[in-house]
Amino acid sequence: MEDTPRGVSRRTFIKRVIAGGAVAYSGSYLFRGTGTLLAQVSAPDSVERLITLRVNGQRRPVDVARQETLAMTLRYKLGLTGTKLGCDRAECGSCTVLIDGVPHYSCSVLTHTVRGREVTSIEGLADPSGKLNPVQQAVVDGAGFQCAFCAPGFIVTATALLNINPNPTRREAAEALSGNLCRCGDYNKILDCVMRASEYVRRS
């Protein structure tokens, strides 16, 4: 069933999103927000295929066009709007998600190329009981970020760092986070939070 080509239909796709368990607000977000996107992907020569992605530990069936980036699928098809689109050009990091544990710019990855791989977005970092991960907790405790548009990307990247290096120096953390830009220039505070998070990881 995975590879059946399908013309997109707004109704079937909304139904599928709802059936897929997207929460109500994201369903309505999708409904309002994707007029242009749907027009785009349903242009006459565009073919969507139903594929199943692994996102945040769940299997998510979704109709995906070939020219669709992972950021578009996550935000506008799966309602996972925690992933932000800043530049859409692999230049800012706000769209960062983990693919098999490694930070990637989801704006610059074709969704079809992540089939079979595990995608983790900001929504997937807390454990199922709702307990925040150490980086998220450190951001709350340290009042990190100003406008926080860049926050999901930074938090996802920092989580990957602490998974492989729970005890980074500040410099190592800065290097690991160098692919994430903060328009508010809040880098010091963000690094404070990452260092605080590494303390949480060590203590736990």
Next chain:
Amino acid sequence: MSFLPHFKLSRPETLEEAISTLAGASGRAAALGGGSDLLDWMKSGLPAPEQLVALDRIKALRGIREEKRLLVIGAATCLAEIAVADVVIEAAPALAQAAADVGSPQIRSVATLGGNLLQRPRCWYLRSNYPCLKNGGNRCYAITGQNHYHAILGAGPSAIVHPSDCAAALSALGARVRVQGPGGRRELAIDDLYQLPADRLDLEHALEPGEILTDVVVPRARRQERSRFIKVRDRALFDFAVVSAAAWMRLDGLLCKEVRLCLGAVAPVPWRPAAAEAYLTDRMINEEVAIEAARLALDAAVPLEHNSYKIPLARNLVRRLVLGLAAG
């Protein structure tokens, strides 16, 4: 948000399949490495392929192996892997350093070595889809416009610089590339992979339609052979080079027996300053010699209105590299 134009996408598992798909599309298809350059290019509305052939499933294109005196790196190996591979750090340090300095961690995780070498120029007029010479138009906007990051050597009629850090390192290392296409395999020196805009305006490299870059081949350093790459950028991290430089040297004590220098981001191709290389060969390295080599390396430079700063910058990098390699 910018949309990608429509295209067909295939993800073959063998090189043969990829080549036949590319060749069958008679120039309207392109290989897709990590997509970090190609997708960006396509989002800008620049002339785009109608079909993408993703290389990510072709195992033969990935990995680093040793073949006698050579290091053979599959073209679809990502830069993150190359930057930390012990065998690269030991056998070709300049390449490991260049790979580590490309973009950001997220870029290096997807960017393939082949894609890095074949990436298109970053001229902001071109990327903003101005109808310039390289985009089918009849003038170069940079020559008389905002040309801070443009060429000081080898320019004309376009003043692009080649953006690849790895290309500069590989040129200094004397690397070769292996290519496979519908007509079979061939191997060429990395310097022959690139062509000046005066020779060919629409493309920077010499691959024929349907050809895939399969491997990059680097001679492994022997005793007394050293290499290094340095790069200057506007930000401390995560930026293209304003100027970069790489050097490879075979030394006998302080005597330079053989040398290759390459400057990046100063010319439309990785730039080998032949006069400086000839001057250094069979000479004892000291401060004065390094300064003279640096002078010779930039002797032919012709700056545009806003980029004369690149000349002293490049000279200093050459001086530092020459002295640094001699010091060990």
